[in-house]
Amino acid sequence: MKRTEIEKLLGQIESLDAEEISKVKKVLARREGRVEGSVVLQEKEESVEACPHCGSKDIAKAGSKGGRRRYKCKAEICGKSFNALTGTPLARLRMSEKHIENARCMAARLSIPKTAERLGVSWETAFRWRHRFLRLLADRQPEQLAGIVEADETFFRESFKGQRSGLPRPSKKRGTPAASRGLSKEQVPVLVARDRASGATLSKVVKSTKAKDLEPVLMPRLTKDAMLMTDGASAYKTLGKAHGVAVKGIPANKGHKTSGLAHINNVNAYDERLKGWMFPFKGVATKYLQSYLGWHRWLDADKKSGKARRLLRAALG
Template sequence: MQHAKWIRFIAQFAQLSRRQRQAGIALLRGNTPQDATVALLESVAQPHLACPACHSSHAHRHGHAHGLQRYRCVPCGRTFNALTGTPLARLRHKSLWLAYADCLLASASVRQAARQLNVHRNTTFRWRHRFLTLARTDRPLRLHGIAEADELYLLESEKGSRHLARPARRRGGHARQRGISSEQVCIVVARDRTGQTLGFVTGKGALTQLQLQRCLLPVMDHDVLLVTDGHAAYRDFAAEAGISHEAVNLRTGIRVQGAAHVQNVNAYHSRLRAWLRPFHGVATRYLPNYLGWRWILDARRIRSPEALLKATVGAFPHLTVT
Protein backbone atom coordinates (compact mmCIF):
# COMPACT_ATOMS: atom_id res chain seq x y z
CA MET A 1 0.00 0.00 0.00
CA GLN A 2 1.26 3.44 -0.89
CA HIS A 3 2.21 5.70 2.00
CA ALA A 4 -0.45 8.34 1.16
CA LYS A 5 -3.19 5.68 1.05
CA TRP A 6 -1.96 4.27 4.35
CA ILE A 7 -2.19 7.72 6.00
CA ARG A 8 -5.75 8.19 4.72
CA PHE A 9 -6.67 4.69 5.93
CA ILE A 10 -5.29 5.31 9.44
CA ALA A 11 -7.05 8.69 9.63
CA GLN A 12 -10.43 6.95 9.28
CA PHE A 13 -9.92 5.15 12.61
CA ALA A 14 -10.79 8.39 14.45
CA GLN A 15 -14.34 8.06 13.10
CA LEU A 16 -14.87 4.61 14.61
CA SER A 17 -16.72 4.04 17.87
CA ARG A 18 -14.88 2.74 20.92
CA ARG A 19 -16.35 -0.73 20.40
CA GLN A 20 -15.31 -0.74 16.70
CA ARG A 21 -11.76 0.29 17.60
CA GLN A 22 -11.55 -2.50 20.17
CA ALA A 23 -12.82 -5.00 17.58
CA GLY A 24 -10.14 -3.79 15.14
CA ILE A 25 -7.41 -4.22 17.76
CA ALA A 26 -8.69 -7.73 18.52
CA LEU A 27 -8.50 -8.63 14.82
CA LEU A 28 -4.96 -7.30 14.55
CA ARG A 29 -4.00 -9.45 17.53
CA GLY A 30 -5.53 -12.50 15.88
CA ASN A 31 -8.63 -12.69 18.10
CA THR A 32 -12.06 -12.38 16.48
CA PRO A 33 -14.89 -10.58 18.34
CA GLN A 34 -16.65 -13.95 18.74
CA ASP A 35 -13.56 -15.42 20.41
CA ALA A 36 -13.48 -12.51 22.87
CA THR A 37 -17.18 -12.90 23.67
CA VAL A 38 -16.94 -16.68 24.11
CA ALA A 39 -13.85 -16.35 26.31
CA LEU A 40 -15.64 -13.82 28.53
CA LEU A 41 -18.78 -15.96 28.91
CA GLU A 42 -16.89 -19.17 29.59
CA SER A 43 -14.67 -17.47 32.18
CA VAL A 44 -17.84 -16.39 34.01
CA ALA A 45 -19.48 -19.82 33.80
CA GLN A 46 -16.43 -21.96 34.63
CA PRO A 47 -16.37 -21.49 38.46
CA HIS A 48 -20.04 -22.48 38.75
CA LEU A 49 -20.32 -24.98 35.92
CA ALA A 50 -22.99 -27.62 36.65
CA CYS A 51 -25.41 -29.79 34.72
CA PRO A 52 -28.72 -27.92 34.21
CA ALA A 53 -30.64 -31.20 34.44
CA CYS A 54 -29.30 -32.84 37.62
CA HIS A 55 -27.12 -29.96 38.92
CA SER A 56 -24.08 -32.21 39.24
CA SER A 57 -20.68 -30.56 38.87
CA HIS A 58 -19.11 -33.83 37.71
CA ALA A 59 -18.71 -33.33 33.95
CA HIS A 60 -16.04 -33.75 31.30
CA ARG A 61 -15.30 -31.96 28.05
CA HIS A 62 -17.29 -33.19 25.08
CA GLY A 63 -16.13 -31.37 21.95
CA HIS A 64 -17.14 -27.96 20.61
CA ALA A 65 -20.29 -26.62 18.95
CA HIS A 66 -21.03 -23.09 17.67
CA GLY A 67 -17.73 -21.87 19.08
CA LEU A 68 -18.50 -23.03 22.63
CA GLN A 69 -16.93 -25.81 24.69
CA ARG A 70 -19.50 -28.54 25.34
CA TYR A 71 -19.61 -30.76 28.43
CA ARG A 72 -21.19 -34.11 29.19
CA CYS A 73 -22.60 -34.73 32.67
CA VAL A 74 -21.20 -37.98 34.09
CA PRO A 75 -24.22 -38.96 36.28
CA CYS A 76 -27.03 -38.28 33.77
CA GLY A 77 -25.26 -38.11 30.41
CA ARG A 78 -26.79 -34.77 29.34
CA THR A 79 -24.64 -32.38 27.31
CA PHE A 80 -24.52 -28.63 27.89
CA ASN A 81 -22.37 -25.54 27.44
CA ALA A 82 -21.71 -22.28 29.28
CA LEU A 83 -24.93 -20.70 27.93
CA THR A 84 -27.33 -23.58 28.59
CA GLY A 85 -30.14 -22.38 30.85
CA THR A 86 -29.22 -18.69 30.44
CA PRO A 87 -31.16 -16.03 28.50
CA LEU A 88 -28.48 -16.14 25.78
CA ALA A 89 -28.96 -19.83 25.00
CA ARG A 90 -29.51 -20.59 21.28
CA LEU A 91 -28.94 -16.99 20.17
CA ARG A 92 -26.71 -16.42 17.17
CA HIS A 93 -24.15 -13.79 16.13
CA LYS A 94 -22.06 -14.01 19.28
CA SER A 95 -19.49 -11.68 17.72
CA LEU A 96 -22.04 -8.84 17.93
CA TRP A 97 -23.13 -9.29 21.54
CA LEU A 98 -20.61 -6.90 23.08
CA ALA A 99 -21.44 -4.30 20.44
CA TYR A 100 -25.13 -4.73 21.22
CA ALA A 101 -24.47 -4.37 24.96
CA ASP A 102 -22.87 -1.03 24.06
CA CYS A 103 -26.12 -0.09 22.25
CA LEU A 104 -28.14 -0.90 25.37
CA LEU A 105 -25.92 1.27 27.53
CA ALA A 106 -26.43 4.07 24.99
CA SER A 107 -30.25 3.59 25.11
CA ALA A 108 -30.33 2.93 21.37
CA SER A 109 -33.71 2.07 19.86
CA VAL A 110 -34.36 -1.27 18.18
CA ARG A 111 -33.94 0.21 14.70
CA GLN A 112 -30.85 2.24 15.61
CA ALA A 113 -29.12 -0.86 16.98
CA ALA A 114 -30.18 -2.90 13.94
CA ARG A 115 -28.65 -0.34 11.56
CA GLN A 116 -25.46 -0.10 13.60
CA LEU A 117 -24.96 -3.87 13.76
CA ASN A 118 -26.35 -4.62 10.29
CA VAL A 119 -28.93 -7.15 11.54
CA HIS A 120 -32.72 -7.29 11.34
CA ARG A 121 -34.71 -5.20 13.81
CA ASN A 122 -36.46 -8.35 15.09
CA THR A 123 -33.04 -9.64 16.13
CA THR A 124 -32.20 -6.54 18.19
CA PHE A 125 -35.69 -6.57 19.72
CA ARG A 126 -35.23 -10.20 20.78
CA TRP A 127 -31.77 -9.42 22.14
CA ARG A 128 -33.04 -6.44 24.12
CA HIS A 129 -35.35 -8.53 26.26
CA ARG A 130 -33.00 -11.52 26.50
CA PHE A 131 -30.20 -9.23 27.73
CA LEU A 132 -32.52 -7.64 30.30
CA THR A 133 -34.08 -10.87 31.65
CA LEU A 134 -31.53 -11.28 34.45
CA ALA A 135 -29.81 -7.89 34.31
CA ARG A 136 -33.03 -6.17 35.46
CA THR A 137 -33.07 -8.25 38.66
CA ASP A 138 -29.89 -6.57 39.93
CA ARG A 139 -31.68 -4.24 42.33
CA PRO A 140 -31.12 -3.09 45.91
CA LEU A 141 -32.45 -5.49 48.51
CA ARG A 142 -33.66 -2.94 51.07
CA LEU A 143 -34.40 0.76 51.42
CA HIS A 144 -33.00 2.51 54.48
CA GLY A 145 -33.34 5.76 56.41
CA ILE A 146 -35.71 8.15 54.68
CA ALA A 147 -37.46 6.57 51.70
CA GLU A 148 -39.66 8.46 49.27
CA ALA A 149 -42.43 6.79 47.29
CA ASP A 150 -44.73 8.05 44.58
CA GLU A 151 -46.64 6.64 41.64
CA LEU A 152 -46.84 7.55 37.98
CA TYR A 153 -49.25 6.35 35.32
CA LEU A 154 -48.63 5.31 31.74
CA LEU A 155 -51.28 4.58 29.14
CA GLU A 156 -51.80 0.84 28.88
CA SER A 157 -50.24 -0.49 25.66
CA GLU A 158 -50.66 -3.71 23.70
CA LYS A 159 -47.90 -2.73 21.28
CA GLY A 160 -46.78 -5.71 19.24
CA SER A 161 -49.82 -7.87 20.04
CA ARG A 162 -51.48 -9.63 17.12
CA HIS A 163 -54.90 -9.70 18.76
CA LEU A 164 -55.98 -6.56 20.62
CA ALA A 165 -58.63 -6.55 23.34
CA ARG A 166 -59.74 -3.07 22.19
CA PRO A 167 -59.72 -0.97 19.01
CA ALA A 168 -56.22 0.05 17.96
CA ARG A 169 -55.06 3.53 18.88
CA ARG A 170 -53.50 5.75 16.24
CA ARG A 171 -50.14 7.36 16.99
CA GLY A 172 -50.31 6.44 20.67
CA GLY A 173 -53.76 7.85 21.28
CA HIS A 174 -55.32 9.00 24.51
CA ALA A 175 -57.40 7.44 27.26
CA ARG A 176 -61.12 7.57 26.61
CA GLN A 177 -61.88 8.22 30.28
CA ARG A 178 -60.76 11.21 32.30
CA GLY A 179 -58.59 10.76 35.39
CA ILE A 180 -57.16 7.47 36.62
CA SER A 181 -58.88 4.44 35.05
CA SER A 182 -58.23 0.87 33.96
CA GLU A 183 -56.78 2.27 30.73
CA GLN A 184 -53.68 3.34 32.66
CA VAL A 185 -50.93 1.29 34.28
CA CYS A 186 -49.60 2.31 37.68
CA ILE A 187 -45.85 2.28 38.42
CA VAL A 188 -44.72 2.80 42.02
CA VAL A 189 -41.17 4.06 42.52
CA ALA A 190 -39.53 4.02 45.97
CA ARG A 191 -36.15 5.69 46.48
CA ASP A 192 -34.11 6.31 49.62
CA ARG A 193 -31.71 9.21 50.18
CA THR A 194 -28.67 7.12 49.18
CA GLY A 195 -30.12 6.76 45.67
CA GLN A 196 -31.20 3.12 45.98
CA THR A 197 -34.30 2.83 43.79
CA LEU A 198 -36.99 0.20 43.26
CA GLY A 199 -39.75 0.33 40.67
CA PHE A 200 -42.86 -1.86 40.56
CA VAL A 201 -45.63 -2.28 38.00
CA THR A 202 -48.66 -2.66 40.28
CA GLY A 203 -51.33 -3.09 37.61
CA LYS A 204 -54.09 -1.14 35.94
CA GLY A 205 -56.06 1.60 37.66
CA ALA A 206 -55.63 3.44 40.93
CA LEU A 207 -53.04 2.40 43.50
CA THR A 208 -54.29 0.34 46.45
CA GLN A 209 -53.03 -0.54 49.91
CA LEU A 210 -52.80 -4.26 49.03
CA GLN A 211 -50.54 -3.48 46.08
CA LEU A 212 -48.23 -1.47 48.33
CA GLN A 213 -48.09 -4.30 50.84
CA ARG A 214 -47.08 -6.72 48.12
CA CYS A 215 -44.42 -4.44 46.61
CA LEU A 216 -42.99 -2.23 49.35
CA LEU A 217 -43.33 -4.21 52.56
CA PRO A 218 -40.61 -6.80 51.71
CA VAL A 219 -38.05 -4.09 50.83
CA MET A 220 -38.58 -1.58 53.66
CA ASP A 221 -36.47 -1.54 56.82
CA HIS A 222 -38.60 -1.64 59.95
CA ASP A 223 -37.22 1.73 61.10
CA VAL A 224 -37.55 3.49 57.74
CA LEU A 225 -39.35 6.85 57.46
CA LEU A 226 -41.65 6.70 54.45
CA VAL A 227 -42.36 10.08 52.85
CA THR A 228 -45.14 10.31 50.27
CA ASP A 229 -47.83 12.64 48.99
CA GLY A 230 -51.29 12.64 50.54
CA HIS A 231 -52.59 9.51 48.79
CA ALA A 232 -54.66 7.50 51.27
CA ALA A 233 -53.17 4.17 50.14
CA TYR A 234 -49.74 5.13 51.52
CA ARG A 235 -51.21 6.23 54.84
CA ASP A 236 -53.18 2.98 55.24
CA PHE A 237 -50.20 0.86 54.17
CA ALA A 238 -47.85 2.53 56.67
CA ALA A 239 -50.36 2.18 59.50
CA GLU A 240 -50.92 -1.51 58.74
CA ALA A 241 -47.18 -2.24 58.39
CA GLY A 242 -46.14 -0.22 61.45
CA ILE A 243 -43.85 2.02 59.39
CA SER A 244 -43.27 5.68 60.24
CA HIS A 245 -44.94 7.82 57.63
CA GLU A 246 -45.05 11.49 56.76
CA ALA A 247 -47.19 12.97 53.99
CA VAL A 248 -46.41 16.14 52.05
CA ASN A 249 -49.51 18.03 50.97
CA LEU A 250 -48.61 18.82 47.37
CA ARG A 251 -52.09 20.08 46.53
CA THR A 252 -51.64 23.11 48.76
CA GLY A 253 -48.29 23.90 47.16
CA ILE A 254 -46.20 22.59 50.08
CA ARG A 255 -43.38 20.57 48.54
CA VAL A 256 -40.80 20.56 51.34
CA GLN A 257 -41.36 20.23 55.09
CA GLY A 258 -37.87 20.11 56.60
CA ALA A 259 -36.38 16.75 55.61
CA ALA A 260 -39.75 15.50 54.38
CA HIS A 261 -40.17 15.84 50.62
CA VAL A 262 -40.58 13.70 47.53
CA GLN A 263 -38.26 15.70 45.29
CA ASN A 264 -35.85 12.82 44.70
CA VAL A 265 -38.46 10.34 43.54
CA ASN A 266 -40.22 12.96 41.43
CA ALA A 267 -36.91 13.79 39.74
CA TYR A 268 -36.49 10.09 39.00
CA HIS A 269 -40.00 10.05 37.50
CA SER A 270 -39.03 12.95 35.27
CA ARG A 271 -35.88 11.19 34.06
CA LEU A 272 -37.82 7.97 33.47
CA ARG A 273 -40.51 9.68 31.38
CA ALA A 274 -37.93 11.58 29.32
CA TRP A 275 -35.96 8.36 28.74
CA LEU A 276 -39.07 6.41 27.65
CA ARG A 277 -40.25 9.10 25.23
CA PRO A 278 -37.91 8.23 22.29
CA PHE A 279 -39.22 4.63 22.32
CA HIS A 280 -42.66 5.93 21.21
CA GLY A 281 -44.61 3.71 23.56
CA VAL A 282 -43.64 0.64 25.55
CA ALA A 283 -45.75 -2.51 25.64
CA THR A 284 -47.18 -2.97 29.15
CA ARG A 285 -45.98 -6.57 29.34
CA TYR A 286 -42.37 -5.38 28.94
CA LEU A 287 -42.50 -2.53 31.47
CA PRO A 288 -40.57 -4.44 34.20
CA ASN A 289 -37.69 -4.88 31.75
CA TYR A 290 -37.61 -1.16 30.99
CA LEU A 291 -37.69 -0.27 34.70
CA GLY A 292 -34.70 -2.56 35.23
CA TRP A 293 -32.94 -1.07 32.21
CA ARG A 294 -33.48 2.45 33.54
CA TRP A 295 -32.07 1.42 36.94
CA ILE A 296 -28.95 0.01 35.24
CA LEU A 297 -28.36 3.38 33.57
CA ASP A 298 -29.34 5.59 36.50
CA ALA A 299 -27.36 3.70 39.14
CA ARG A 300 -24.32 3.36 36.83
CA ARG A 301 -23.43 0.05 38.45
CA ILE A 302 -22.96 -1.47 34.99
CA ARG A 303 -20.78 0.86 32.94
CA SER A 304 -19.18 -1.35 30.29
CA PRO A 305 -20.47 -3.79 27.67
CA GLU A 306 -18.41 -6.55 29.31
CA ALA A 307 -20.11 -5.97 32.69
CA LEU A 308 -23.56 -5.94 31.04
CA LEU A 309 -22.83 -9.19 29.18
CA LYS A 310 -21.78 -10.79 32.47
CA ALA A 311 -24.98 -9.54 34.14
CA THR A 312 -26.97 -11.06 31.28
CA VAL A 313 -25.89 -14.53 32.45
CA GLY A 314 -26.33 -13.65 36.14
CA ALA A 315 -22.85 -12.47 37.17
CA PHE A 316 -23.49 -9.11 38.80
CA PRO A 317 -20.97 -6.65 40.24
CA HIS A 318 -20.89 -6.63 44.03
CA LEU A 319 -23.78 -4.63 45.45
CA THR A 320 -22.69 -2.35 48.25
CA VAL A 321 -25.36 -2.07 50.95
CA THR A 322 -25.37 1.20 52.85
Protein backbone atom coordinates (compact mmCIF):
# COMPACT_ATOMS: atom_id res chain seq x y z
CA MET A 1 0.00 0.00 0.00
CA LYS A 2 1.29 3.44 -0.95
CA ARG A 3 2.08 6.05 1.72
CA THR A 4 -0.70 8.36 0.54
CA GLU A 5 -3.22 5.52 0.77
CA ILE A 6 -2.06 4.70 4.32
CA GLU A 7 -2.43 8.34 5.39
CA LYS A 8 -5.92 8.45 3.87
CA LEU A 9 -6.87 5.25 5.72
CA LEU A 10 -5.58 6.62 9.03
CA GLY A 11 -7.60 9.77 8.49
CA GLN A 12 -10.74 7.70 7.97
CA ILE A 13 -10.06 5.74 11.16
CA GLU A 14 -10.02 8.97 13.15
CA SER A 15 -13.66 9.57 12.21
CA LEU A 16 -14.95 6.13 13.27
CA ASP A 17 -17.42 5.77 16.14
CA ALA A 18 -17.06 3.26 18.99
CA GLU A 19 -18.99 0.47 17.27
CA GLU A 20 -17.02 0.83 14.05
CA ILE A 21 -13.72 0.87 15.97
CA SER A 22 -14.75 -2.37 17.67
CA LYS A 23 -15.35 -4.01 14.29
CA VAL A 24 -11.99 -2.79 12.99
CA LYS A 25 -10.25 -4.22 16.06
CA LYS A 26 -11.81 -7.64 15.43
CA VAL A 27 -10.65 -7.60 11.79
CA LEU A 28 -7.13 -6.57 12.83
CA ALA A 29 -7.05 -9.28 15.53
CA ARG A 30 -7.99 -11.94 12.97
CA ARG A 31 -5.38 -10.59 10.59
CA GLU A 32 -2.73 -10.55 13.33
CA GLY A 33 -3.63 -14.15 14.22
CA ARG A 34 -3.24 -15.30 10.62
CA VAL A 35 0.16 -13.57 10.40
CA GLU A 36 1.32 -15.07 13.70
CA GLY A 37 0.18 -18.53 12.66
CA SER A 38 1.82 -18.22 9.24
CA VAL A 39 5.11 -17.31 10.95
CA VAL A 40 5.04 -20.60 12.91
CA LEU A 41 4.19 -22.58 9.77
CA GLN A 42 6.96 -20.83 7.86
CA GLU A 43 9.42 -21.77 10.60
CA LYS A 44 8.22 -25.36 10.28
CA GLU A 45 8.72 -25.28 6.49
CA GLU A 46 12.24 -23.95 6.87
CA SER A 47 13.08 -26.78 9.28
CA VAL A 48 12.11 -29.56 6.83
CA GLU A 49 15.25 -31.64 6.24
CA ALA A 50 14.02 -35.18 5.55
CA CYS A 51 11.10 -37.15 4.17
CA PRO A 52 8.60 -37.98 6.96
CA HIS A 53 7.73 -41.25 5.18
CA CYS A 54 11.16 -42.86 4.81
CA GLY A 55 13.61 -40.48 6.52
CA SER A 56 15.65 -39.78 3.37
CA LYS A 57 17.29 -36.37 3.18
CA ASP A 58 17.28 -36.46 -0.61
CA ILE A 59 14.28 -34.17 -1.07
CA ALA A 60 13.38 -31.34 -3.42
CA LYS A 61 10.82 -28.56 -3.53
CA ALA A 62 7.78 -29.46 -5.62
CA GLY A 63 5.65 -26.34 -5.93
CA SER A 64 2.82 -25.55 -3.56
CA LYS A 65 -0.77 -26.51 -2.88
CA GLY A 66 -3.32 -24.62 -0.85
CA GLY A 67 -0.74 -21.94 -0.10
CA ARG A 68 1.60 -24.47 1.49
CA ARG A 69 4.97 -25.48 0.05
CA ARG A 70 5.27 -29.11 -1.02
CA TYR A 71 8.30 -31.36 -1.25
CA LYS A 72 9.07 -34.60 -3.07
CA CYS A 73 11.25 -37.44 -1.85
CA LYS A 74 13.78 -38.45 -4.51
CA ALA A 75 14.62 -41.79 -2.91
CA GLU A 76 13.76 -44.69 -5.24
CA ILE A 77 12.08 -46.68 -2.48
CA CYS A 78 9.75 -43.80 -1.63
CA GLY A 79 9.09 -41.03 -4.17
CA LYS A 80 6.21 -39.61 -2.10
CA SER A 81 5.33 -35.94 -1.84
CA PHE A 82 4.62 -34.14 1.42
CA ASN A 83 4.43 -30.76 3.14
CA ALA A 84 5.75 -29.39 6.42
CA LEU A 85 2.76 -30.71 8.38
CA THR A 86 2.92 -34.27 7.07
CA GLY A 87 3.61 -36.62 9.95
CA THR A 88 2.60 -34.05 12.60
CA PRO A 89 -0.62 -34.11 14.66
CA LEU A 90 -1.95 -31.16 12.63
CA ALA A 91 -1.62 -32.91 9.25
CA ARG A 92 -4.71 -32.69 7.03
CA LEU A 93 -6.53 -30.27 9.34
CA ARG A 94 -8.33 -27.56 7.42
CA MET A 95 -8.53 -23.81 8.16
CA SER A 96 -4.92 -23.64 9.31
CA GLU A 97 -5.28 -19.86 9.60
CA LYS A 98 -7.44 -20.48 12.69
CA HIS A 99 -4.96 -22.74 14.46
CA ILE A 100 -3.20 -19.89 16.24
CA GLU A 101 -6.57 -18.71 17.61
CA ASN A 102 -7.29 -22.27 18.74
CA ALA A 103 -3.96 -22.18 20.58
CA ARG A 104 -5.07 -18.93 22.27
CA CYS A 105 -8.31 -20.58 23.36
CA MET A 106 -6.35 -23.47 24.84
CA ALA A 107 -3.92 -21.13 26.60
CA ALA A 108 -6.97 -19.44 28.14
CA ARG A 109 -8.49 -22.86 29.03
CA LEU A 110 -11.75 -22.17 27.21
CA SER A 111 -14.37 -24.91 27.02
CA ILE A 112 -15.15 -26.71 23.76
CA PRO A 113 -18.44 -24.77 23.19
CA LYS A 114 -16.77 -21.39 23.80
CA THR A 115 -13.83 -22.35 21.58
CA ALA A 116 -16.19 -23.42 18.79
CA GLU A 117 -18.08 -20.12 19.07
CA ARG A 118 -14.92 -18.00 18.96
CA LEU A 119 -13.45 -19.92 16.01
CA GLY A 120 -16.72 -20.13 14.09
CA VAL A 121 -16.50 -23.90 13.75
CA SER A 122 -18.62 -26.83 14.87
CA TRP A 123 -18.34 -28.44 18.30
CA GLU A 124 -16.92 -31.59 16.69
CA THR A 125 -14.20 -29.60 14.88
CA ALA A 126 -13.18 -27.75 18.06
CA PHE A 127 -12.99 -31.08 19.91
CA ARG A 128 -10.88 -32.70 17.18
CA TRP A 129 -8.49 -29.72 17.03
CA ARG A 130 -8.03 -29.71 20.81
CA HIS A 131 -7.00 -33.33 20.95
CA ARG A 132 -4.73 -33.03 17.91
CA PHE A 133 -2.96 -30.16 19.68
CA LEU A 134 -2.62 -32.28 22.82
CA ARG A 135 -1.32 -35.42 21.10
CA LEU A 136 2.38 -34.62 21.62
CA LEU A 137 1.94 -32.81 24.95
CA ALA A 138 0.30 -35.87 26.53
CA ASP A 139 3.53 -37.87 26.77
CA ARG A 140 6.05 -35.03 26.93
CA GLN A 141 7.67 -35.70 30.31
CA PRO A 142 10.95 -34.44 31.81
CA GLU A 143 13.88 -36.64 30.80
CA GLN A 144 15.54 -36.34 34.19
CA LEU A 145 14.61 -35.59 37.80
CA ALA A 146 17.57 -34.80 40.05
CA GLY A 147 18.39 -33.47 43.50
CA ILE A 148 15.41 -33.46 45.87
CA VAL A 149 12.42 -34.98 44.07
CA GLU A 150 8.99 -34.94 45.71
CA ALA A 151 6.59 -37.71 44.70
CA ASP A 152 2.96 -38.34 45.54
CA GLU A 153 -0.23 -39.65 43.99
CA THR A 154 -3.46 -37.82 43.33
CA PHE A 155 -6.73 -39.39 42.22
CA PHE A 156 -9.51 -38.64 39.74
CA ARG A 157 -12.91 -40.27 39.46
CA GLU A 158 -13.06 -42.86 36.70
CA SER A 159 -15.18 -41.38 33.90
CA PHE A 160 -16.68 -42.72 30.68
CA LYS A 161 -17.92 -39.29 29.66
CA GLY A 162 -18.95 -39.20 26.00
CA GLN A 163 -18.87 -42.98 25.61
CA ARG A 164 -22.13 -44.43 24.35
CA SER A 165 -21.42 -48.15 24.15
CA GLY A 166 -19.19 -50.79 25.71
CA LEU A 167 -19.52 -49.31 29.20
CA PRO A 168 -18.31 -51.65 31.97
CA ARG A 169 -21.09 -50.29 34.20
CA PRO A 170 -24.41 -48.43 33.80
CA SER A 171 -23.92 -44.76 32.92
CA LYS A 172 -24.23 -42.22 35.73
CA LYS A 173 -25.62 -38.72 35.86
CA ARG A 174 -22.94 -36.05 36.18
CA GLY A 175 -22.21 -35.26 39.81
CA THR A 176 -23.27 -38.67 41.13
CA PRO A 177 -21.04 -39.47 44.14
CA ALA A 178 -18.83 -42.54 44.15
CA ALA A 179 -20.32 -45.72 45.54
CA SER A 180 -17.53 -45.94 48.13
CA ARG A 181 -16.04 -43.14 50.20
CA GLY A 182 -12.31 -42.52 49.95
CA LEU A 183 -10.06 -44.47 47.62
CA SER A 184 -11.59 -47.31 45.63
CA LYS A 185 -11.56 -48.88 42.18
CA GLU A 186 -13.60 -45.90 41.00
CA GLN A 187 -10.57 -43.64 41.48
CA VAL A 188 -7.84 -43.41 38.82
CA PRO A 189 -4.35 -42.83 40.30
CA VAL A 190 -2.00 -40.23 38.83
CA LEU A 191 1.66 -40.23 39.82
CA VAL A 192 3.14 -36.75 40.24
CA ALA A 193 6.89 -36.26 40.79
CA ARG A 194 8.44 -32.81 40.94
CA ASP A 195 12.07 -31.72 40.82
CA ARG A 196 12.23 -29.17 43.62
CA ALA A 197 15.12 -27.16 42.13
CA SER A 198 14.06 -26.90 38.48
CA GLY A 199 10.30 -27.35 38.83
CA ALA A 200 10.32 -30.09 36.18
CA THR A 201 7.21 -32.17 36.75
CA LEU A 202 6.23 -35.71 35.83
CA SER A 203 2.49 -36.48 35.81
CA LYS A 204 1.30 -39.82 34.54
CA VAL A 205 -1.80 -42.00 34.82
CA VAL A 206 -0.78 -45.32 36.39
CA LYS A 207 -2.62 -48.61 36.84
CA SER A 208 -2.13 -48.65 40.60
CA THR A 209 0.04 -47.24 43.36
CA LYS A 210 1.96 -50.51 43.67
CA ALA A 211 5.72 -50.54 43.13
CA LYS A 212 5.46 -52.63 39.94
CA ASP A 213 3.30 -49.94 38.27
CA LEU A 214 5.24 -46.92 39.58
CA GLU A 215 8.66 -48.32 38.66
CA PRO A 216 8.61 -48.00 34.82
CA VAL A 217 7.23 -44.47 35.05
CA LEU A 218 9.39 -42.96 37.79
CA MET A 219 12.69 -44.80 38.18
CA PRO A 220 14.16 -44.36 34.64
CA ARG A 221 14.00 -40.58 35.17
CA LEU A 222 15.55 -40.42 38.64
CA THR A 223 19.30 -39.81 38.83
CA LYS A 224 21.29 -42.06 41.15
CA ASP A 225 22.08 -39.15 43.51
CA ALA A 226 18.44 -38.05 43.79
CA MET A 227 16.71 -37.85 47.16
CA LEU A 228 13.10 -38.98 46.86
CA MET A 229 10.70 -37.30 49.30
CA THR A 230 7.38 -39.15 49.66
CA ASP A 231 4.43 -39.52 51.99
CA GLY A 232 5.94 -42.70 53.40
CA ALA A 233 4.18 -45.18 51.11
CA SER A 234 5.96 -48.55 51.14
CA ALA A 235 6.05 -48.75 47.32
CA TYR A 236 8.65 -45.96 47.15
CA LYS A 237 10.81 -47.60 49.81
CA THR A 238 10.74 -50.81 47.81
CA LEU A 239 11.79 -48.99 44.64
CA GLY A 240 14.50 -47.03 46.42
CA LYS A 241 16.04 -50.19 47.83
CA ALA A 242 15.88 -51.96 44.44
CA HIS A 243 17.48 -49.08 42.51
CA GLY A 244 19.84 -47.64 45.12
CA VAL A 245 17.97 -44.34 45.42
CA ALA A 246 17.63 -42.59 48.79
CA VAL A 247 14.01 -42.32 49.96
CA LYS A 248 12.68 -40.28 52.86
CA GLY A 249 9.10 -40.65 54.07
CA ILE A 250 7.42 -37.53 55.45
CA PRO A 251 4.81 -38.05 58.19
CA ALA A 252 1.30 -36.66 57.62
CA ASN A 253 1.31 -32.92 58.35
CA LYS A 254 -2.02 -31.11 58.31
CA GLY A 255 -0.43 -27.69 58.63
CA HIS A 256 2.05 -28.35 55.79
CA LYS A 257 4.79 -27.17 58.11
CA THR A 258 8.34 -27.71 56.98
CA SER A 259 11.20 -29.23 58.89
CA GLY A 260 14.19 -27.97 56.97
CA LEU A 261 14.28 -29.65 53.58
CA ALA A 262 12.05 -32.53 54.67
CA HIS A 263 8.63 -31.80 53.16
CA ILE A 264 6.51 -32.54 50.10
CA ASN A 265 4.77 -29.17 49.95
CA ASN A 266 5.82 -28.52 46.35
CA VAL A 267 4.16 -31.61 44.94
CA ASN A 268 1.11 -31.12 47.16
CA ALA A 269 0.75 -27.56 45.89
CA TYR A 270 1.03 -28.82 42.31
CA ASP A 271 -1.71 -31.39 42.97
CA GLU A 272 -3.98 -28.64 44.30
CA ARG A 273 -3.36 -26.47 41.24
CA LEU A 274 -4.03 -29.45 38.98
CA LYS A 275 -7.34 -30.26 40.69
CA GLY A 276 -8.41 -26.61 40.58
CA TRP A 277 -7.48 -26.34 36.91
CA MET A 278 -9.45 -29.50 36.07
CA PHE A 279 -12.59 -28.48 37.97
CA PRO A 280 -14.18 -26.17 35.32
CA PHE A 281 -14.14 -29.01 32.77
CA LYS A 282 -16.79 -30.77 34.91
CA GLY A 283 -15.16 -34.15 34.62
CA VAL A 284 -12.63 -35.38 32.08
CA ALA A 285 -13.09 -38.78 30.44
CA THR A 286 -10.47 -41.18 31.76
CA LYS A 287 -9.30 -42.03 28.23
CA TYR A 288 -8.39 -38.35 27.74
CA LEU A 289 -6.99 -37.75 31.23
CA GLN A 290 -3.34 -38.13 30.18
CA SER A 291 -3.82 -35.51 27.45
CA TYR A 292 -5.22 -33.04 29.98
CA LEU A 293 -2.36 -33.77 32.36
CA GLY A 294 0.06 -32.86 29.57
CA TRP A 295 -1.91 -29.70 28.81
CA HIS A 296 -1.78 -28.55 32.43
CA ARG A 297 1.87 -29.55 32.79
CA TRP A 298 2.77 -27.38 29.79
CA LEU A 299 0.74 -24.37 30.98
CA ASP A 300 2.04 -24.64 34.54
CA ALA A 301 5.65 -24.63 33.33
CA ASP A 302 5.21 -21.76 30.82
CA LYS A 303 4.91 -18.53 32.81
CA LYS A 304 5.69 -16.16 29.92
CA SER A 305 3.22 -14.14 27.88
CA GLY A 306 2.47 -15.02 24.26
CA LYS A 307 1.84 -18.70 24.99
CA ALA A 308 -0.24 -19.28 21.86
CA ARG A 309 2.69 -19.31 19.44
CA ARG A 310 4.72 -21.64 21.69
CA LEU A 311 1.73 -23.94 22.11
CA LEU A 312 1.29 -24.14 18.34
CA ARG A 313 4.99 -24.97 17.99
CA ALA A 314 4.64 -27.67 20.66
CA ALA A 315 1.65 -29.15 18.84
CA LEU A 316 3.74 -29.34 15.65
CA GLY A 317 6.58 -31.04 17.49
